[in-house]
Amino acid sequence: MKLKTLIADDEPLARERLRFLLSADKEVEIVSECRNGREVVAAVRDQPVDVLFLDIQMPSSSGFDVIEEIGAAQMPVTVFVTAHNHFALKAFEAQALDYLTKPIEPERLQGTLVRVKERIASKSALIAHEQLKTILEGLRGVAQPEKTYPRRLLVRNGPKDVVVPLEDVDWIEAADYYSCLHVGAKNYMLREPIKQLAATLDPARFVRVHRSAIVNIGQVREIVREGRSEGAVVLQNGQRLRMSKVGWHTLLAATRT
Amino acid sequence: MQLEPHFLFNTLNAITTLVELDRQSQAAEMLGHLNVMLKRTLDRTTPEKVSLAQELEMVENYLAIEQVRFADRLRVDIKVDPAALHSLVPCFLLQPIVENAIRHGVANCEGAGTVEASAKRDGSRLRILVRNSGPTQKTRGTAGKGIGLKNTRERLAYFYPNEHAFNVGPLHSGGFEVAIDVPFECAG
Numbered sequence: 001m002k003l004k005t006l007i008a009d010d011e012p013l014a015r016e017r018l019r020f021l022l023s024a025d026k027e028v029e030i031v032s033e034c035r036n037g038r039e040v041v042a043a044v045r046d047q048p049v050d051v052l053f054l055d056i057q058m059p060s061s062s063g064f065d066v067i068e069e070i071g072a073a074q075m076p077v078t079v080f081v082t083a084h085n086h087f088a089l090k091a092f093e094a095q096a097l098d099y100l101t102k103p104i105e106p107e108r109l110q111g112t113l114v115r116v117k118e119r120i121a122s123k124s125a126l127i128a129h130e131q132l133k134t135i136l137e138g139l140r141g142v143a144q145p146e147k148t149y150p151r152r153l154l155v156r157n158g159p160k161d162v163v164v165p166l167e168d169v170d171w172i173e174a175a176d177y178y179s180c181l182h183v184g185a186k187n188y189m190l191r192e193p194i195k196q197l198a199a200t201l202d203p204a205r206f207v208r209v210h211r212s213a214i215v216n217i218g219q220v221r222e223i224v225r226e227g228r229s230e231g232a233v234v235l236q237n238g239q240r241l242r243m244s245k246v247g248w249h250t251l252l253a254a255t256r257t
Numbered sequence: 258m259q260l261e262p263h264f265l266f267n268t269l270n271a272i273t274t275l276v277e278l279d280r281q282s283q284a285a286e287m288l289g290h291l292n293v294m295l296k297r298t299l300d301r302t303t304p305e306k307v308s309l310a311q312e313l314e315m316v317e318n319y320l321a322i323e324q325v326r327f328a329d330r331l332r333v334d335i336k337v338d339p340a341a342l343h344s345l346v347p348c349f350l351l352q353p354i355v356e357n358a359i360r361h362g363v364a365n366c367e368g369a370g371t372v373e374a375s376a377k378r379d380g381s382r383l384r385i386l387v388r389n390s391g392p393t394q395k396t397r398g399t400a401g402k403g404i405g406l407k408n409t410r411e412r413l414a415y416f417y418p419n420e421h422a423f424n425v426g427p428l429h430s431g432g433f434e435v436a437i438d439v440p441f442e443c444a445g
Contacts, residue, residue, distance in 0.1 A: 011327065016278060020278055
């Protein structure tokens with residue numbers, strides 16, 4: 001399968017270099033090159049595009065303006081390219097798949113292309129799955145909208161922002177206005193109350209077992225009963241967490257799926 | 258006064274690209290321009306005056322490098338009265354102004370942008386103008402507050418207390434103009 005690719009950068013030499021680097025991958029087919037945000041919007045609306053390499057700083061409208069104008073849902077898989085890394089946080093908030101800093105290193109770009117292909121493959125798998133589901137639901141006469149969940153969290157850590165893949169999170173502990181992410185031996189403080197965070201996570205993978213704790217179902221080793229309404233879960237790493245009655249029911253329901 | 262680290266970084270990136278793309282002669286040309294700029298920078302001690310001709314050499318090398326990066330998007334127009342070439346000016350007077358003109362003007366233009374520089378002798382005065390075409394005033398931030406222009410203002414005040422004029426302002430046509438008026442001093 002060819003990856004229909006769009007390059008957007010205002011500097012001719014930068015476009016040329018990216019085109020050259022991408023030419024090493026036979027699956028990449030560059031369908032268009034754009035010099036500013038306006039051209040990107042037109043090109044994306046004009047033809048099917050799988051991947052977009054988007055320079056953040058371009059004249060008249062920035063990469064972020066482009067996403068706003070096209071709408072996040074209509075965007076191709078997007079990789080941000082920029083000379084400065086202070087846009088990283090905003091890039092991930094804008095659902096960018098990846099973020100490359102100039103000068104782009106060929107090895108780094110290869111890694112990006114692997115992720116791009118994975119994303120596109122899972123997207124088309126999702127579409128096939130989705131279509132099947134729609135047909136089945138059509139037969140049954142019900143339709144449920146598919147919800148998407150974040151795959152990683154961005155945590156401020158001094159001058160840096162750390163990307164924490166959600167699959168690596170063992171459990172999450174409430175800490176007032178913060179949530180403490182327990183990731184192996186590390187902890188990260190995310191500035192989001194646990195209640196708010198719980199609402200955004202995939203319920204099939206993360207369960208709020210208690211007012212003060214969310215667990216990654218994949219990390220649960222045992223469920224311990226301690227009377228009628230109280231219980232505990234034990235994680236793979238031996239960590240024991242209190243569980244409320246509601247938490248217990250939610251966990252049981254989720255582990256059955 | 259020093260070269261902007263970003264400028265050096267962008268230039269080296271551009272040279273890498275040219276080498277990768279097998280455009281050796283352009284890469285060598287760019288290295289040549291960079292070489293002149295670095296050499297001049299090392300030669301000069303800051304509170305010093307140089308001839309306008311020398312200062313223009315710096316600017317021309319700088320613009321030649323930027324022209325490779327921006328290609329057809331950057332148009333350069335330099336007009337200098339030969340009588341003005343021998344005049345002394347503070348070293349590194351023009352380069353930051355031209356750098357500003359590109360960063361705030363051409364780099365923000367969707368189409369092509371122009372940088373114009375001119376210098377002429379007017380009796381006992383030397384008048385220098387640098388202009389860019391660019392987005393209109395509304396679309397840009399506060400101008401004239403950049404380190405570059407603040408430095409220029411201070412250095413002019415240091416070299417020519419009470420006998421210089423330095424005016425910065427937007428043009429009706431969009432873009433910006435920097436006007437410098439200093440005493441004409443012959444480099445001898």
